[in-house]
Amino acid sequence: MSTKNLSAEKRMRQNEKRRIRNKSAKSAIRTAAKKVVAASEKKDEAAAKAALLDMIKSIDTAARKGIVKKNTAARKKSRMQKLVNKLGA
Numbered sequence: 651m652s653t654k655n656l657s658a659e660k661r662m663r664q665n666e667k668r669r670i671r672n673k674s675a676k677s678a679i680r681t682a683a684k685k686v687v688a689a690s691e692k693k694d695e696a697a698a699k700a701a702l703l704d705m706i707k708s709i710d711t712a713a714r715k716g717i718v719k720k721n722t723a724a725r726k727k728s729r730m731q732k733l734v735n736k737l738g739a
C-alpha cells in the first residue's frame with residue numbers, strides 16, 4: 651500500500667464490496683422472476699402468487715437501496731402482476 655493513494659485504495663475496496671452486494675440483489679430479482687414465469691407456465695396460480703410476492707419483496711428492497719431504479723422496479727412488478735392475473739381470468 652502506498653501512502654499517497656490510501657483514500658483511492660479504500661474507495662476501490664468499498665466499490666468492490668458494493669458491486670458484489672448489488673450483483674447478488676439483482677441476481678435474486680432475476681431468479682424470483684424466473685420462478686414466477688415458471689409457475690405461470692405450469693398454470694399453478696397459487697405457486698405463481700407466492701413467487702410473485704417473493705419477487706415483489708426483493709424488488710422493493712433493491713429499489714429502496716438504490717440498486718435498481720424506482721421506475722424499473724415498478725415496470726418489473728407490473729409485468730409479472732399481469733402474467734399472474736392472466737391465470738385467474
